Amino acid sequence: MLEIRGLEAGYGQVQILRGIDLDIAEGEIIAVLGSNGVGKSTLNNNICGLYKPFAGSIRFLGNDIIGQDPKDIVSGGLIQVPEGRRIFPNLSVLENLEIGSYRRGKSNRKKNLERMLDIFPRLRERLSQAAGTLSGGEQQMVAIGRGLMAEPKLLILDEPSLGLSPLLVEQMFDLIKSINEGGLSIVLVEQNVMQSLKLADRAYVIENGVVTLSGPAGELIENTELKKSYLGI
Amino acid sequence: MLDEFMLLGMMPAAVVNGLMFGAIYALVALGLTLIYGVLHIINFAHGALLMLAMYAAFYLFRHFGIDPYFAIVFVVPASFVLGYALYRWGIGKLAHGKDENILLVTLGLAIVIENAAIFFFTADQQTITLSYSYDTVDLGFVFLSLPKVISFFASLFICLLLWLLISKTDLGRAIRAVAKERQGARLVGIDVEHIFAATYGIGIACLGAAGCLLLPSFYVDPFTGNIFVLVAFTIVVLGGMGSIVGALVGGFIIGVTESVGGLILGESLGQIGISLIFILILVLRPTGLFGAKS
Ligand SMILES: Nc1ncnc2c1ncn2[C@@H]1O[C@H](COP(=O)(O)OP(=O)(O)OP(=O)(O)O)[C@@H](O)[C@H]1O
Ligand SMILES: [Mg+2]
Numbered sequence: 001m002l003e004i005r006g007l008e009a010g011y012g013q014v015q016i017l018r019g020i021d022l023d024i025a026e027g028e029i030i031a032v033l034g035s036n037g038v039g040k041s042t043l044n045n046n047i048c049g050l051y052k053p054f055a056g057s058i059r060f061l062g063n064d065i066i067g068q069d070p071k072d073i074v075s076g077g078l079i080q081v082p083e084g085r086r087i088f089p090n091l092s093v094l095e096n097l098e099i100g101s102y103r104r105g106k107s108n109r110k111k112n113l114e115r116m117l118d119i120f121p122r123l124r125e126r127l128s129q130a131a132g133t134l135s136g137g138e139q140q141m142v143a144i145g146r147g148l149m150a151e152p153k154l155l156i157l158d159e160p161s162l163g164l165s166p167l168l169v170e171q172m173f174d175l176i177k178s179i180n181e182g183g184l185s186i187v188l189v190e191q192n193v194m195q196s197l198k199l200a201d202r203a204y205v206i207e208n209g210v211v212t213l214s215g216p217a218g219e220l221i222e223n224t225e226l227k228k229s230y231l232g233i
Numbered sequence: 234m235l236d237e238f239m240l241l242g243m244m245p246a247a248v249v250n251g252l253m254f255g256a257i258y259a260l261v262a263l264g265l266t267l268i269y270g271v272l273h274i275i276n277f278a279h280g281a282l283l284m285l286a287m288y289a290a291f292y293l294f295r296h297f298g299i300d301p302y303f304a305i306v307f308v309v310p311a312s313f314v315l316g317y318a319l320y321r322w323g324i325g326k327l328a329h330g331k332d333e334n335i336l337l338v339t340l341g342l343a344i345v346i347e348n349a350a351i352f353f354f355t356a357d358q359q360t361i362t363l364s365y366s367y368d369t370v371d372l373g374f375v376f377l378s379l380p381k382v383i384s385f386f387a388s389l390f391i392c393l394l395l396w397l398l399i400s401k402t403d404l405g406r407a408i409r410a411v412a413k414e415r416q417g418a419r420l421v422g423i424d425v426e427h428i429f430a431a432t433y434g435i436g437i438a439c440l441g442a443a444g445c446l447l448l449p450s451f452y453v454d455p456f457t458g459n460i461f462v463l464v465a466f467t468i469v470v471l472g473g474m475g476s477i478v479g480a481l482v483g484g485f486i487i488g489v490t491e492s493v494g495g496l497i498l499g500e501s502l503g504q505i506g507i508s509l510i511f512i513l514i515l516v517l518r519p520t521g522l523f524g525a526k527s
Contacts, residue, residue: 070420074420074422082417082420086416086417086420087414088409088410088413088418089413090409090412095406095409099403102406102422104422
């Protein structure tokens with residue numbers, strides 16, 4: 001459903017991505033891996049229209065979305081839960097979730113809200129609390145809940161486990177798994193390489209601005225190069 | 234002795250009169266604080282645009298006999314459209330995303346509007362007289378002029394509407410969202426530039442209302458706006474930059490201070506109280522009464 005070809009992107013004069021090819025099929029969950037600063041978030045933000053790529057093509061459900069406004073990309077059902085959460089600190093938890101359906105899924109707002117609170121029961125007790133005063137883990141729940149409120153067709157999760165305790169990371173991965181099993185396609189950007197590979201159908205490894213390794217996640221787990229660079233084995 | 238008794242006796246009337254004017258001050262300050270809270274700019278064109286609204290109400294009355302209170306129905310939407318367009322295709326574009334540029338652009342805008350007003354409307358002070366201009370409302374201890382009473386309740390009503398808009402609607406949520414987290418706003422599909430312009434438009438719509446409400450009890454000339462905006466700045470600082478409740482409470486405090494100060498110190502010195510409050514707030518509580526701490 002998402003098809004990226006020869007994507008080049010960066011900031012001003014600085015080129016970060018030098019020709020990325022990436023595909024994701026309906027219902028799939030893929031992992032995007034790579035060391036810090038390699039350009040994973042840059043990739044996400046170019047997909048979502050926050051930046052305009054230098055070259056290449058991005059097709060979502062058959063439409064070329066390069067140059068589209070972020071709001072139109074959201075309308076189309078491509079939703080990102082960004083790195084650093086970027087929830088609205090001055091809005092209540094309830095408002096943060098509601099505003100998730102600002103552009104999409106508004107007619108099912110009530111129903112979806114109930115669903116979110118079933119997934120994240122902790123948020124139910126904190127509905128009127130300002131989101132900025134939540135713990136990091138709770139903020140991540142709000143961020144994911146906000147994304148899901150838009151009834152995404154494809155969800156990009158940028159480091160959802162960042163800053164979570166090991167137990168919460170475990171729960172987060174379980175949650176992602178169950179969301180995916182509900183039929184939602186997911187792009188998962190992660191530092192937890194092994195856990196992501198266990199969860200994902202396929203994976204891409206980005207190095208120096210290009211995809212250097214890709215394939216079924218099960219095969220990559222066995223890959224010695226990957227082990228060397230990420231696990232120091 | 235007798236003098237002091239008289240002063241005491243007139244105090245309730247001064248307080249009530251202060252509250253009446255305070256509500257309109259609050260409306261002017263609301264626009265200012267909203268624009269500051271979301272766009273992080275101080276709108277130096279505020280006074281000039283208030284003056285334009287007053288002239289709009291003035292000419293609607295003079296040429297078409299439209300009552301200024303009824304003129305709200307036209308002037309408020311027109312002000313919104315003007316504000317929206319000014320920001321979307323003027324201020325926002327010229328500023329290239331730099332806050333200090335926006336400041337200069339609004340300042341320039343103020344100068345242009347004021348000079349155009351002198352040219353088209355002349356520098357003469359204009360006032361209007363309504364059939365009920367001299368009617369009064371008897372509160373038992375004070376007679377209030379009917380236009381002031383109407384303006385008071387109309388201001389409160391508009392403040393309430395604005396509060397509902399900001400706190401209960403999707404537009405209001407988007408406005409508050411954009412104020413603090415623009416990237417996040419884009420990612421939920423909020424058209425940030427549209428919300429910026431809408432915020433500016435709403436701020437100017439407040440001025441539109443204030444202009445209509447002021448006209449029955451105040452003169453208009455090309456510089457009238459600045460009188461109110463100077464006070465509004467104080468209110469915004471007092472109430473807390475960006476705080477709607479702060480603007481309302483601050484408006485009342487300043488209105489009463491001015492009125493009571495005028496009673497005790499004489500009309501021309503009444504404003505000293507405002508300056509004192511301004512300085513006290515800056516020293517004791519720079520974030521204002523309702524301002525966010527950080
Ligand atoms: N807005 C920006 N302007 C200029 N350079 C940027 C900007 N954002 C990111 N960069 C640079 O682009 C490079 C890639 O950043 P990016 O955030 O995409 O990395 P990442 O793979 O997501 O890293 P991490 O795993 O740490 O999140 C970095 O060198 C970064 O400094
Ligand atoms: Mg990143």
